[in-house]
Amino acid sequence: MEICIALTSALGCNVQDPEEWPLIAPLPSYGRGRERLGPRHISLIHGEGLNDVVITGDNGTIDGQGRIWWDLWWNRTLNHTRGHLIELVNSTNIMISNITLRNSPFWTVHPVYCRNVVIRNLTVLAPLNAPNTDGIDPDSSSEVCIEDCYIESGDDLVAIKSGWDQYGISVGKPSSNIIIQRVSGTTPTCSGVGLGSEMSGGISNVIVRDLHIWNSAQAVRIKSDVGRGGYITNITIENISMEKVKVPIRFSRGADDHSDDRYDRSALPRISDVRIRNVVGVDLQRAPILEAVHGAVYEGICFRNVSLRVIRRQDRWQCESVYGEAHDVFPAPCEEFRRNGSSWCGHS
Structure with a gap:
């Protein structure tokens, strides 16, 4: 099935009652809704089992009007996991x-179990205190290119x-063969680019380049937990x-963030072959942790x-079991x- 959505103006959603949003089954690789047990709310734009999907426009706008959902999260009255703005599942050529x-x-954008995905020239905007409003989250997807995007x-x-x-x-569906390039933006609580923490199917063959981040908690972060298992390998930043x-x-x-109490406490993540090079930072709070x-x-x-200059609080690196x-x-x-003593890093 082929889908094309072309926008030249604004598209919004005026449904203000969360109970009017349908519920759908949780993703198999999550076992439950990400925030709450059981099913989850459908996304504003949702597709499954599609081929040749185009969502584009002359800088038209899609407004998810998420405040009612943020209020439920802040007030701890959320009954089911919130929906995304765009979610495509088991789809190809996007x-x-x-x-x-x-x-x-x-x-905001969640391609999951997808292949051949191009996300280009997006502007993604949310209030900087809006909870969990990630910009673009490829999930158990392969052959993904994310480029020329501005995100707050x-x-x-x-x-x-x-x-x-x-x-x-x-489920064992990795995310692999991903390029993220020429992305810029700000997030005061999180990262410019994060790998994980949900990485139990594995993440490999990723290139992140030409990233510009300011007024943020971290520029790049690799995160995992006991019980995740999986791997993160062959990463170039x-x-x-x-x-x-x-x-x-x-x-x-x-932070002891698990789907339920049946996770395997012996399932540890394997992190290896990560190359980080040509990095410049100024006016930082700390050296790498x-x-x-x-x-x-x-x-x-x-x-x-x-080169990390003008470090205001702690200029000593902090390392533990990372070599x-x-x-x-x-x-x-x-x-x-x-x-x-070797050349694999110095001349890579």
């Missing part, structure tokens, strides 16, 4: 381009995901510039040509990155 997306109730949101600008705990492990960022690069442990999930060891992490090499890095990295 183009989303040249539009402005505003005020998503939850994640209350969560990650771009987050790569692949399922949650034992449900993501069982390069040509990153940032200003007024709290932590420029962060590998973080989860690199912490593996308890019980895991992250290896094969390469930093090259990294690799660093070349031409300022300020000096932690001891785990000072064993530079």
